[in-house]
Amino acid sequence: MAGELNFSNEIFSNFAFYTCVVLLKLLFLGLLTTVKRITKGVFANPEDCKRFGDPDKLKPIFNDAGVERVRRNHLNDLENIPAFIFAGLLYVLTGPDPSTALWHFRVFAAARILHTLVYQLELQPWRAIMHVVCLTVTMSMLVQVLMVAKY
Amino acid sequence: MAGELNFSNEIFSNFAFYTCVVLLKLLFLGLLTTVKRITKGVFANPEDCKRFGDPDKLKPIFNDAGVERVRRNHLNDLENIPAFIFAGLLYVLTGPDPSTALWHFRVFAAARILHTLVYQLELQPWRAIMHVVCLTVTMSMLVQVLMVAKY
Amino acid sequence: MAGELNFSNEIFSNFAFYTCVVLLKLLFLGLLTTVKRITKGVFANPEDCKRFGDPDKLKPIFNDAGVERVRRNHLNDLENIPAFIFAGLLYVLTGPDPSTALWHFRVFAAARILHTLVYQLELQPWRAIMHVVCLTVTMSMLVQVLMVAKY
Numbered sequence: 001m002a003g004e005l006n007f008s009n010e011i012f013s014n015f016a017f018y019t020c021v022v023l024l025k026l027l028f029l030g031l032l033t034t035v036k037r038i039t040k041g042v043f044a045n046p047e048d049c050k051r052f053g054d055p056d057k058l059k060p061i062f063n064d065a066g067v068e069r070v071r072r073n074h075l076n077d078l079e080n081i082p083a084f085i086f087a088g089l090l091y092v093l094t095g096p097d098p099s100t101a102l103w104h105f106r107v108f109a110a111a112r113i114l115h116t117l118v119y120q121l122e123l124q125p126w127r128a129i130m131h132v133v134c135l136t137v138t139m140s141m142l143v144q145v146l147m148v149a150k151y
Numbered sequence: 152m153a154g155e156l157n158f159s160n161e162i163f164s165n166f167a168f169y170t171c172v173v174l175l176k177l178l179f180l181g182l183l184t185t186v187k188r189i190t191k192g193v194f195a196n197p198e199d200c201k202r203f204g205d206p207d208k209l210k211p212i213f214n215d216a217g218v219e220r221v222r223r224n225h226l227n228d229l230e231n232i233p234a235f236i237f238a239g240l241l242y243v244l245t246g247p248d249p250s251t252a253l254w255h256f257r258v259f260a261a262a263r264i265l266h267t268l269v270y271q272l273e274l275q276p277w278r279a280i281m282h283v284v285c286l287t288v289t290m291s292m293l294v295q296v297l298m299v300a301k302y
Numbered sequence: 303m304a305g306e307l308n309f310s311n312e313i314f315s316n317f318a319f320y321t322c323v324v325l326l327k328l329l330f331l332g333l334l335t336t337v338k339r340i341t342k343g344v345f346a347n348p349e350d351c352k353r354f355g356d357p358d359k360l361k362p363i364f365n366d367a368g369v370e371r372v373r374r375n376h377l378n379d380l381e382n383i384p385a386f387i388f389a390g391l392l393y394v395l396t397g398p399d400p401s402t403a404l405w406h407f408r409v410f411a412a413a414r415i416l417h418t419l420v421y422q423l424e425l426q427p428w429r430a431i432m433h434v435v436c437l438t439v440t441m442s443m444l445v446q447v448l449m450v451a452k453y
Contacts, residue, residue: 007244026230078230078380148309164451
């Protein structure tokens with residue numbers, strides 16, 4: 001059962017749970033962008049201005065600080081979350097120690113959620129620290145996969 | 152056979168088919184960007200202007216409305232398609248009802264293709280509706296995975 | 303054993319190795335962005351300027367040519383690397399010829415690394431050629447999956 005993609009494999013089941021958590025966090029940033037755009041009346045497409053915006057502000061705006069902050073946060077997630085999930089899937093298949101694996105997933109998910117929080121609250125060096133924590137977890141799993149994989 | 156990543160598992164086979172469809176749609180937007188850039192002579196890198204552009208327009212341009220629209224569309228795909236595929240892969244492994252699963256995949260793929268179409272045709276509120284449909288499918292699969300996964 | 307996601311399946315093991323290689327390359331671009339931002343003092347967030355920047359240059363800068371080039375390169379990776387990994391995972395499960403599969407992975411990984419190199423060295427038409435090579439590999443795998451998958 002070790003190293004199988006099956007919910008009766010505890011490691012895989014934990015991986016699936018934390019993958020869902022970080023994907024929900026990723027999708028949440030899309031919703032936050034929409035909420036910020038509508039409440040501020042800041043849109044990137046003329047048809048959005050017409051449909052959802054104030055009739056007096058009908059031009060796209062590309063430099064609103066609040067909206068751009070959420071967009072940078074979202075892009076940072078895209079740069080890191082898929083890499084974590086791919087690395088994690090391969091890592092599960094190496095049949096790692098269950099407790100070590102669980103802590104990899106837990107630490108990444110917690111650091112990624114805190115990363116979003118401190119990004120929106122404009123807190124440095126916390127954002128940098130959370131970013132390094134996430135990178136370290138992904139790198140650790142990649143190295144462990146490379147030690148098992150043939151080239 | 153239920154819940155296995157194997158082409159003789161009908162649910163997985165359907166998932167693989169619709170994954171290919173949405174990935175081809177994603178890659179198509181990359182090609183559309185290239186076509187728009189070359190036909191309009193709008194490039195982001197000086198070396199592209201020199202190699203592919205009009206000798207009279209040798210400066211990068213970052214604010215062409217047509218090119219930027221395709222780029223926003225492409226980024227939106229990156230925000231949603233990998234999340235769907237990850238969620239779908241885990242969902243297949245929960246061993247769902249084949250017909251329910253098939254409709255999840257079909258609705259997402261159809262809504263994502265229509266999303267691109269109405270994005271390029273500048274049609275609102277259709278783009279918002281297609282976006283919500285895609286999000287709902289991904290969320291539905293994530294919730295079903297969370298109900299099976301251990302934490 | 304053919305078509306199984308197991309490190310004793312040689313095709314999967316090769317796939318896992320090259321997936322790690324391209325993910326490390328993707329994460330490397332994130333580090334390169336950070337290095338360029340810090341050495342040039344070019345940041346996107348006011349709190350980053352305050353924490354890591356020169357006290358005389360406290361405003362975010364969004365148009366530094368060097369930083370923007372790395373960022374475009376990074377986004378291009380996001381548009382292509384996850385698609386390759388998803389396509390590759392499904393392709394492994396079709397049970398392809400081991401040698402053909404290995405060359406798909408090798409060519410993609412090599413072309414993607416060279417793509418980054420020539421992007422940063424501003425070399426055209428080499429960047430376009432590497433991009434087409436990567437796309438061709440991903441498309442080839444997607445077509446082979448579509449030939450096996452049910453719809």
